Amino acid sequence: GENVEQHPSTLSVQEGDSAVIKCTYSDSASNYFPWYKQELGKRPQLIIDIRSNVGEKKDQRIAVTLNKTAKHFSLHITETQPEDSAVYFCAASRDTGFQKLVFGTGTRLLVSP
């Protein structure tokens, strides 16, 4: 089955810096890679996702890159702001239903003013 590893577990940056969170996966057939953001005490929310037919996807200050050969994908946040502080989860699965998603262990991002 799929196994997803996420690094780092915590990340501290200064406001305005960039932040990068990396995930590796084991199932070469996985083709769907979402990222969720969970603010303290709140529900996880999908912030961006990518499918294996593209190598990069951007949405304003957030981007995700995918390297299928190396089986890793990364979340990039530019010009970080204090409100970006949260726990970020990556996940991976074959495109066979949400129940097949395997989640990473999460990265706690702290953006200091």
Add this chain to the structure above:
Amino acid sequence: DGGITQSPKYLFRKEGQNVTLSCEQNLNHDAMYWYRQDPGQGLRLIYYSQIVNDFQKGDIAEGYSVSREKKESFPLTVTSAQKNPTAFYLCASNLGQGRNTEAFFGQGTRLTVV
């Protein structure tokens, strides 16, 4: 806000007791899911249901039970057989139908065994 509601937000249980966590959605979603979240671990799937009156075990179903009598509701019972029930429980829903459509999460229930 989100259309999926979990209650209660905090729940305390004595050892040996069963407790039921509520999850209700008004998004007309076919599929609903229960996850457990522990510190330092990713979300782990307990049970899921893709249609009314049908549900399937996830990766960590032992000690839990569910029902899906209505499309809107997917309650989770944590039984006394669950050896380590203290955790944060998240419910989610999406269109299902075997596709990775966006799932919406509830606010979660924090269960503590005392």
